[in-house]
Amino acid sequence: MCLNSCSSCVPEGNSSMETSHDEYLQTAEWLLSHTAHRPKVGVICGSGLGALADALKSQDSFSYTDIPHFPQSTVQGHAGRLVFGELGGKACVCMQGRFHMYEGHSLGKVTFPVRVFKLLGVETLIVTNAAGSLANSYKTGDIMIIKDHINVPGLAGLNPLIGPNDEKFGPRFPPMSGAYDKALRRMALDICKSRGYSQFVQEGVYCMVGGPNFETIAEARLLHKLGADAVGMSTAPEVVSASHCGLKVLGLSLITNRVTKDYEDTESVDHGKVLGVSKMRSETLQGLVSELVAQLDINGTTAE
Numbered sequence: 001m002c003l004n005s006c007s008s009c010v011p012e013g014n015s016s017m018e019t020s021h022d023e024y025l026q027t028a029e030w031l032l033s034h035t036a037h038r039p040k041v042g043v044i045c046g047s048g049l050g051a052l053a054d055a056l057k058s059q060d061s062f063s064y065t066d067i068p069h070f071p072q073s074t075v076q077g078h079a080g081r082l083v084f085g086e087l088g089g090k091a092c093v094c095m096q097g098r099f100h101m102y103e104g105h106s107l108g109k110v111t112f113p114v115r116v117f118k119l120l121g122v123e124t125l126i127v128t129n130a131a132g133s134l135a136n137s138y139k140t141g142d143i144m145i146i147k148d149h150i151n152v153p154g155l156a157g158l159n160p161l162i163g164p165n166d167e168k169f170g171p172r173f174p175p176m177s178g179a180y181d182k183a184l185r186r187m188a189l190d191i192c193k194s195r196g197y198s199q200f201v202q203e204g205v206y207c208m209v210g211g212p213n214f215e216t217i218a219e220a221r222l223l224h225k226l227g228a229d230a231v232g233m234s235t236a237p238e239v240v241s242a243s244h245c246g247l248k249v250l251g252l253s254l255i256t257n258r259v260t261k262d263y264e265d266t267e268s269v270d271h272g273k274v275l276g277v278s279k280m281r282s283e284t285l286q287g288l289v290s291e292l293v294a295q296l297d298i299n300g301t302t303a304e
């Protein structure tokens with residue numbers, strides 16, 4: 001087995017190596033030439049959470065099918081539009097629909113928009129997702145501020161940074177211990193408190209699995225024992241890529257279902273239920289994100 005990260009040996013479709021720096025640049029330049037907005041904040045909407053983008057004022061929106069080199073959305077609840085506009089008085093760009101590994105996208109494609117965001121001038125990334133709860137104290141409808149993640153595909157060698165490192169984005173060996181910005185988490189917690197959300201706000205560890213099947217009971221028990229509070233099929237590659245290129249990240253999981261860890265339990269989950277709960281809490285999340293963006297000190301780190 002070859003131990004070099006040469007293009008003929010790295011598992012095909014695993015990394016961002018299939019995209020040249022020029023392609024990211026071409027996409028960013030195309031977008032900047034089609035909108036006057038100059039976003040410093042990027043938002044990725046999770047399953048059923050696309051309404052977050054509807055809150056943007058003075059919108060310019062682009063179907064993913066029209067954007068050069070952009071992947072396409074295939075999952076229900078992910079509209080496939082990139083929306084530019086103003087939120088809380090700040091220029092933002094919002095992905096109404098994300099890409100998942102289980103759709104057959106390489107992790108390079110899954111994270112392609114994150115690097116494009118960086119080239120657009122984005123400094124802060126807010127990632128949202130729908131997730132199932134593993135923590136016994138969590139309830140459906142809770143919002144979990146992500147403190148950290150366990151990247152199961154990443155641990156198994158599926159990482160968007162595999163392949164020759166693009167130094168223009170970041171270092172070969174990026175640290176991940178501060179991937180979820182502490183000050184942004186603090187801000188989110190404070191806003192939740194002031195809005196009276198404390199009863200349904202948690203802070204915890206998100207675990208990414210590959211999907212598309214939901215977890216078996218044994219898997220759910222294992223992930224819980226490993227320290228995961230919630231599980232989903234996205235986010236970690238986006239955050240790895242964002243952290244690599246120096247974006248500050250806030251991650252928010254909406255708990256759409258309880259993941260059963262009990263063989264006697266007859267309750268089961270499906271994507272329809274996930275979307276239903278997401279829609280129910282969408283406005284609450286929108287309020288939190290809008291206020292947080294409004295409070296961001298764009299030239300500095302976080303709160304004004």
Ligand SMILES: O=P(O)(O)O[C@H]1O[C@H](CO)[C@@H](O)[C@H]1O
Binds near residue numbers: 233
């Ligand atoms: O992570 P997001 O995109 O919010 O979606 C979550 O919901 C879907 C399953 O219902 C999966 O795609 C899972 O990852």
Ligand code: HPA
Binds near residue numbers: 131231
């Ligand atoms: O229970 C879940 N498991 C994995 N992904 C999910 N996305 C929403 N709910 C879940």
